[in-house]
Amino acid sequence: MPIIKWTAKDVARRVIENKELFILDVRNKDAFSDWKIEGHKFEHLNIPYFDLLDGVEEILSDIPTDKDVLVVCAKEGSSIMIAEMLADEGRPAGYLSGGMKSWSTYLEPVKVGDLANGGELFQFVRLGKGCLSYMVISEGEAAIIDAVRFTDVFIDFASAKNVAITHVFDTHLHADHISGGRHIAELTGATYYLPPKDAEEVVFDFAPLEDGLKIPIGTSNIDIDALYSPGHTIGSTSFIIDGRYLLTGDILFIDSIGRPDLAGLAEDWVVDLRKTLYSRYRDLADDLVVLPAHFMIIEELNADGTVAKRLGNLFADNHGLNIQDEEVFRSLVTDDLPPQPNAYQEIRQVNMGRITPDNDEQTEMEIGPNRCSVR
Template sequence: MKEMTVQQLTRKVLNKENVFIFDVRNESDFNDWKIEGENFEYLNVPYFELLEGVEEVKDRIPKDKEIVVVCAKGGSAAFIAEQLEEAGFDNVYTLVGGMKAWSEHLHQAKVYEDDKIKVYQFIRVGKGCLSYMVISGNEALVVDPSRFIDVYENVAKEEGVNITHIVDSHLHADHISGGRALAERTGAKYYLMKSEGALFDFEPLEAHDKIEFEQVQLEVLAVKTPGHTPGSVSFFVNQKLLFSGDTIFVGGLGRPDLGGKVAEWAADLYDTVYEKVATIADDVIVLPAHYANLDEEMNKDGYIGDMLGNIRARNEMMQNKQKDEFIEIVVQNANTETPPNFEDIVAINRGQKVVDAEQQQELEIGPNRCALHHTH
């Protein structure tokens, strides 16, 4: 039986290839979260409806396309793929590890390089989360790391550098941060806003206007910006790159509606956009902590990000809005849908709760819901 890895399927997503996804999870799971590809076609039939065979569905499956059978962990898909092969389908693959493996894969992309720094983006394709590594001299800074800390350690090793600084832009609500674990493993300094209420030792960002190492100058744009948490920050590196956390996205602004103080946090968002960010030049590259749609937001250079001037030009919320009007629009469009398990995930990231690897995996399943995507 043929297998496809998440790395191989990611390349097909990025290359906009034609693939037929036969998803055998329950309908509700499929509708909530699936593998997104611009030229992908889908059929969702729950596994338990196929136990007697694939006769009922084989007319709905093309013979001239690659077929990737997907389930939660890989086992059910293998059983169905075997039946499809017996029914005469040649190009059938099982996705190794299923949706759990898809949720955890990080795709590395180069964002920027000059004589002082090199920057990599790590795209968590199945989750919409973004993290970064900024390399200068013999040192590296990691921004918003996921819990898959081996990935960052391996890249640091390949590049011949030591991870010395780790920053989280806020206390994440849709995924478990790897910041603390990575700091423990590498001895790096871990920075977080004190106002986030973390219960472990870290360097409070409130005490650092700037973080400097080798040829990197990172400015901390510390204002109470919105998101799922009371304090979040953006990081401005060498006047060229804005790591915008969950404040500014390629296609929208952060959600100020998850803390029950939507009007108050919308006012903070306004101040961020029209005071802090307004002074930053149009040619600065914005690199967010999340994205909504890979096809729309990945640029021709193969990473998620855009120049600030382009984002301003596209986003009406960033153009000459009065504060009252801005707040009113955000309040009207407030989304009551919260990220799945976000209270548990915030508690883990704050240090209030400890769970094992399997529980971490379960808590993170599903898409991110961190942006105001209506603000295109």
Template sequence: MSVTVKTAKEIFDQVLNGEELFILDVRNTDDFKDWKIEGKQIKYLNVPYFDLIDGVEEIMDQIPKDKEIIVVCAKEGSSKMVAEMLSDKGLATSYLKGGMKSWSEYLYKKEVYKDDKMTVFQFVRVGKGCLSYMVVSGEEALIVDPSRFTEIYKKAAEDEDVKITHIVDSHLHADHISGGRVLAEETGANYYLMKSEGAVFDFKALENYNKIDFEQVSLEVIAIKTPGHTPGSVSFFVNDKLLFSGDTIFVSGLGRPDLGGKAREWAKDLYDTVYNKVSQITDDVIVLPSHYADFEDEVNRAGYIGETLGEIRKQNEIMSNQSIEDFVEHVAQSASSETPPNFEEIIGINRGVEKAAEEKQQELEIGPNRCAVHHTH
């Protein structure tokens, strides 16, 4: 039987459709435990490639004979060889094109909101749990928290026949490299970031803006300073309808404030944000975060990651009726979990004090999202 090549998109579509999959992951055990293709309908077998160099005979009793075997490795080469070995045994096999590197870089676009003033698209980076957005109004577009894959946003703007005129980053990201500065250079758009985040290149400081207007003031974006995840974190409140919450509020938790080594001090800022600033926003506002932890747990019926603020408050006890002492203790305890891999180097690149070639950027970003104090309900 011939071996099939599968793209990250094809596998994600299968996951999204709830199909039962069998994945043979031939990366080493630590890498597999740390990060893998997630899905409730997926069955896994993890056997490092080096254990299979001499053949697949010893694992044949663990491999289903009646369904396709999807073989996955880091970059593609090892999985292709193992898939061919299994195919020689008469099994239906495929491998992930580009390996987990391609899984880390795949984004898909989903419309999340539309009215007579604006249309909003969410870009889901499924292998990283990162979310970015495009707000379209009239002939212009605003991009929120773009990934480094700038062509995706330019193509989306072209599809909508609009020009990207504004780009905002809610904070200095620690788990992925922002595309904000490059996208601004490529499109001529204004790029906004909090000055307090310490970036050394030219941008428009959000401290100087209470709102960003474009297209006949049909789309208002009010920057609410919401420290917590980082001291300069902001959220963006759009037309009293949507809250782009950055890494401050997630569908299933709050942003982790420990990446600067000041967990308790920044947790007090996060408490002030949640209890004094966000508490003023009504329950029917839709929260659109910059990250998620588990796609299948957090995706809503409409097919995107987002939830009303009222529902998030219900699900997360930490967001109501907590004393500041209990809140800080809870957040500090959760902050003892692993930090995002390479986060200091990634922050250096996003700040503009370090540079990295494309291949280095790929390596730095490999791995899961760890920016949240998740599942606090």
């Protein structure tokens, strides 16, 4: 019985289309508990590869016969072998091409909505890492916000849309993933923007992203307005696009709020974080649609695959926006935080331009879940 090769895109469509999938994950238990492929209707069984070397007979009763079965490992080799063993037992199974390494790098573009005069806004969902990037398109021009390092995805998408990338922004100096913003700008001739308060140690040129900056995209007045919103970093900056969408970077998420400790200054930045969330954002219109730079859990995805929610709804439902006692808030964002992102100090150095690891080293730096929130 032949085994089936699945791509990360195949799995992503199962997530977004809310379809069932049974995953046999043959990585070690600690790797599985730390990070796995999440789906609304996915089931998992974690049996380390080495426990199956003598055969899969003992787990056949745990493998469903009425669902697609996908075997997953770190890089694909072990999953191919186990999928073949299942096939030899008459159980059809697939394997994930490239393993969790490929899942970590895959981006799924999803349209958020139409903008004024024919413009469009797209969200690039990195399901395996929880990263969210954005492209604003208007009359032949495009702006990219919080791009991850896979520059060809954005450049190819813009080419398919027949638009020129003219502006590239990072809402802050990222610590959980390597930014592709500067490199996209270099390849396309676009202007690269970074908050200067986050960029004191960078070794490359950039345009300052500052409060009140207003940049039109195209000729249809789809403006990107910068809103200084510190707390996750001292330079964190939000965007209001077309008067309808609020891009919050890593300050505000759908189900949580940003953590202030990734530069070692949690006690200093907690006041800024509270002021942004409880004062600056409170002055904004409730009807703005919040589009964060990350998501934490699969339940944050909407039925269409986007990660988005009205600001007014978040003020009502997001626990991090409803803590009236300042000391309780301080404790929430400084005590008992989740583990910091994998290699986050090195990632910050890459994003400053101070070190230049090769592609394999960058992949290893980014392996693992997103950990930018306080939850």
